[in-house]
Amino acid sequence: MDKISILSDFSRTILHPKDTNYTGGLNALHKKLGAELGDAYRVLDHFEFNTELMDFYRSLTDVSVSVFTTDVIQDHPHIRPELEAVFENIFAANNLGVSKKDPNAYLSVARKLNASPSSIVYVDDQRANNEAARVAGMNVVHFDGNTPLVIEKIKHLLSK
Numbered sequence: 001m002d003k004i005s006i007l008s009d010f011s012r013t014i015l016h017p018k019d020t021n022y023t024g025g026l027n028a029l030h031k032k033l034g035a036e037l038g039d040a041y042r043v044l045d046h047f048e049f050n051t052e053l054m055d056f057y058r059s060l061t062d063v064s065v066s067v068f069t070t071d072v073i074q075d076h077p078h079i080r081p082e083l084e085a086v087f088e089n090i091f092a093a094n095n096l097g098v099s100k101k102d103p104n105a106y107l108s109v110a111r112k113l114n115a116s117p118s119s120i121v122y123v124d125d126q127r128a129n130n131e132a133a134r135v136a137g138m139n140v141v142h143f144d145g146n147t148p149l150v151i152e153k154i155k156h157l158l159s160k
Contacts, residue, residue, distance in 0.1 A: 002119035003064055004158055006057065007109060007133075008087075009124035010069035013143045014054060015047050015079070027071035043076045052147045056154075058086050063158065067091065068109055068122075070100055089113065100129040106136035121157045123150065 008014060011026040022029065026047065034041050057065045066089035067074065074083055074090055083090055091109055098105035110117045117137030124130050125143040134140045141153045 002115045003062075005064040005066065005113055005115050005120045006060070006154065007066050007068050007106075007113075007120050007122045007138070008053075008057070009126070009129065009143065010067050010074050010083075012125045013123060014050050014067070014083075015073065016050060018046055018048055027073050030073040030076070043073075043078050047073075047079075049082065050147060053151065054082075054086055056151050060158075064088050064113065064115075066109075066113065068093070068100070068106075070094060100124075100126070101132050103132045103136040106133045106138055110136070110138075121154055123154065 015026060017026060017029060029046070030043065033043075033046055065087055067083060067087050068091045070093045072092065072094070074080060074092065080090075089112070091112065093100050093105060096105070096108060098108055106117060106120075106122065110120060113120070118139070120138045121141060122130065122133040122138040123141045123143050124133070125145075127142065130140045130142055139157050141150055141157065143150050
């Protein structure tokens with residue numbers, strides 16, 4: 001039996017904008033702020049980690065936990081070390097040349113994890129991504145902003 005793995009989205013799952021009214025993409029905001037503010041840009045003045053979810057992931061000792069995101073914000077020098085302390089792998093769809101809306105993207109990541117898709121719990125806030133992961137054979141938890149409920153759903157899937 002494969003070791004159970006968690007594969008988590010990053011933007012709006014692990015990292016959120018501090019401006020709760022902002023509804024656009026986090027990578028777009030990150031790039032815009034970097035261009036506008038230059039050296040004065042402090043990423044954590046504008047974004048914050050979902051510490052409750054990060055702490056939960058950190059507490060899992062017998063589970064491989066990785067990130068599967070789309071673009072580049074996770075590579076910022078004030079973000080990457082925080083992620084590397086919790087996650088075994090950090091995959092970016094753009095670096096892999098895949099789309100998170102395509103089930104083949106999840107099959108590719110499963111191969112990189114040396115895991116069967118059915119042994120992976122995927123967490124994302126985007127329904128299209130969740131559906132692609134489900135079609136690929138993964139167990140899916142929709143991140144709806146209710147972190148305690150999401151954690152309970154993950155625990156339930158891990159206990160199976």
